[in-house]
Amino acid sequence: MPQPLPPGVASRELDRDVSRYIVRASAEGDALARFLAALDTEPGVRLVDTIGPSAGPPHTAVVETDAATAERLRHSSLHQLTIEPDQPLSLSS
Numbered sequence: 001m002p003q004p005l006p007p008g009v010a011s012r013e014l015d016r017d018v019s020r021y022i023v024r025a026s027a028e029g030d031a032l033a034r035f036l037a038a039l040d041t042e043p044g045v046r047l048v049d050t051i052g053p054s055a056g057p058p059h060t061a062v063v064e065t066d067a068a069t070a071e072r073l074r075h076s077s078l079h080q081l082t083i084e085p086d087q088p089l090s091l092s093s
Contacts, residue, residue, distance in 0.1 A: 019064065023063055
């Protein structure tokens with residue numbers, strides 16, 4: 001059974017159209033690590049998963065947020081991050 005949400009959270013979440021986004025650094029460097037470290041200051045963004053080698057830092061993050069927040073993060077990263085909607089994988093023949 002799901003845990004009840006704190007007061008006020010349910011109404012805020014229902015007001016937003018939350019989707020998953022893929023986040024990765026556009027170039028070599030620590031942009032993704034800085035983004036992940038700063039997620040605590042982004043109340044509208046939830047980290048779903050990170051993808052990368054087990055013996056090193058992740059190269060990709062999956063987050064849930066609304067489109068407006070994703071766009072704001074994309075612009076505020078000064079093109080250091082690529083943030084795009086997550087698309088389901090499919091096999092085509």
